[in-house]
Amino acid sequence: MVNRSVEPAIHEAVDLDIQLKPYIGFTLDNGVEVYTIDAGAEEVVMVEWVFYAGNWYEEKNIVAATVNHLLKNGTKTKPAFAINEHFEFYGAYLNRSCYNETATLTLHSLSKHLPHLLPVMAELLTESTMPENELAIYKQNQKQRLSVNLKKGDFVANRFIDEYLYGKNHPYGKYTSAADYDALAQEELLAYYHKYYTNGKAMLFVAGKLPADIQQQLNKAFGQLPLNASTLADIQYQPQPSAEKQYAITNDSNGVQASIRIARPFPNRHHPDFTKAQVLNNIFGGYFGSRLMSNIREDKGYTYGIHSYLQNHIHNSAWLISTEAGRDVSAATIAEIYKEMQVLCDELVDEDELRLVRNYMMGSILGDLDGPFQIIARWKNYILNGLTGDYFYKALHTIRTVSAEELQQLATKYFNKDDFYQLTVV
């Protein structure tokens, strides 16, 4: 009989030699930088355009997201239906997303179909027309969607906590109202499109099992686009955090749960504390075995899940704790969150727990790098944040070596209850 009381020997994940596969970079004829990862067994590919066209650059609320959304809703020669039909005929997925600094247009497709798809992608970047009727449908449907979302406590809480952290006029803190949708006008969308897409600043990320002629294909489709010709305006925003720190909002008087958000400002990835804070965050509330999960879910059963994390913003970040807890135990949940912060300030993390978290984080990074799309996503994050490949190896080094004393110092520095915004939405 096998002895089940003894756990099998393990290879310490901290000792794993994890490598970040380098990208192959090149430039198109128009100077656009392309980053590629050629890997994987399936004949699939992802082509992602990243434009500096996020809400950082808009002068009026929701213009950036609307332009991004309407990119594929009509060109000079093709109505929205024909564009969708073209990509869908080849089994491809064409998605767009708008973030704060950037906005993307992403294609997922079987590698063999690229020659049919890249030229139409290029057309969307130069010939989009943002037709009036498409805009009208978008406004109507977005307003309806918003009215449903506003009934959800978690949605409302996410909007307000960002407003407290950054202020309503900051790209990270602002949010949309029905009136913002009503105020959108076609000319301003087209102006934004021409400035930030057609003649914008952009780069290209490509990953998958790449065809041998990928450089030629990309250059042929995109190499003549008028991108990156003008310099991007240097726009700066100062966060204007709220003076008041504690909020309780009733969104639905019959609600059975409270959406709890607790957050404080935190510097961006260039700050020397950032990676260490990620280790501390894991211990605190960053994984299933974290202290918040162990205490508030697995011991007390107050919630289905509780998480803490550092926001992935480029300019400024924030440290957040987020959970949906039973309405009657929401005050107790909040008390336990602060209690766990205090424990991290008062007591050293013991070696067993620290070893576990180091191993968990290393294993998790290894898992996150499994596959071409995951590898390019990591590179994209570094490049957009102005970091180089050695950030990766420095971060691994920090995970392997950060001491319990350093983590306690960090907790003492950042886990002061008075620095946190606290919001409960029922």
Place this chain on the structure above:
Amino acid sequence: MIQYNRFVLENGLRVLVHEDTSTPLAVVNVMYDVGARDENPERTGFAHFFEHLMFGGSINIPEYDEPLQKAGGENNAYTTNDLTNYYCQLPAQNIETAFWLESDRMLSLAFSKKSLEVQRKVVSEEFKEHYINKPYGDVWHKLRELAYTVHPYRWMTIGKDLSHIENAQLEDVKQFFFKHYRPANAILVVTGNVKTEDIKQLAEKWFGGIPAGEKYVRNLPAEPAQTAPRELTIHANVPLDALYKTWHIDGRLEKGYYVTELITDILSGGGSSRLFQALVKEKQLFSQIDCHHFGSIDKGLVAVEGKLVKGVKMEDAEAAVEEELAKLKNGLVADAELQKVKNKTESALAFEDMSIMNRANSLAFYELLGDAQLMNKELDKYNEITAEDIQQYTRAIFTDNNSSTLHYFSKS
């Protein structure tokens, strides 16, 4: 084409191994052939609740997650109406840790009273988060009850009523475990940077000694053919009126399942799909519309659901949906449109197969259906479907007598 090796231990545990040396990782996936459909109608939500208890310590190991995380691993699990699946991914060197953990909880749980008490509350919060504290959160509870009269698909995996979980006793938990969580009722799949010979040894070492137990024989009441339309109206505190309709379809292994999958893509598989183009873009009756099926193993449901544009009458919206369905019944889908949804399927299958985790999950699922080799035959089944098949099945499925309709009205 996914290659794999298969062997069966003496206690009936089926083991499948898919080797992939391009990754440093391995996945260990254990699928149990038990889901919400196997529950007692007075004890619904139990299969899912039980999934939570599987992390509350096993007979020799007080805590499941900690040793796995120490080995650099991550894990999760899910329960459906048909099955329960547990999976973990870790550096391939540490795969034995996963064998140790998974085999111990198949041998026996610790049946801790504390875990039972706490997970009752956790599942109760999960119930609130997903089904109570959310606009339209009760829709599928109501629709399942409307569409099914005897088959246990009439309740959701979270359960019919919170009290069923609140009243669960330790004795119920033990019975459920020894009835369903036996080797003969389980499938172990290992994928990633492993060798089949090593996995054979590890499987024998850790799972070989677990008593076979009795094979659970499923004997569920078949849902009788529906003979008249069913309707339900709800008025609730939601901002928009919404329409939900379901129709009964074939089971997972029948041809009708594959045809329905293509029908859902034709109707709402993207920006060029019929319902979206006609009802959201052209007629502007709906702000959102979707057609999907439940992917059930036994005879399932296909559903159309949509939120109405403010001011649109429910009967107009519903008539417009029927009109689109009538077009499918009365005409043949053009070659290009049929090719489009087949191409989409080809592409979706290729993306799905990218990760060793999805491959493990799929192998286990097809083995549970009866033959893992089915995984490699899926695309052919879709490619064989003709425009005539689509027409024939559309005529059979989308009839009034086969439909259940929920009119969900905004009170405001």
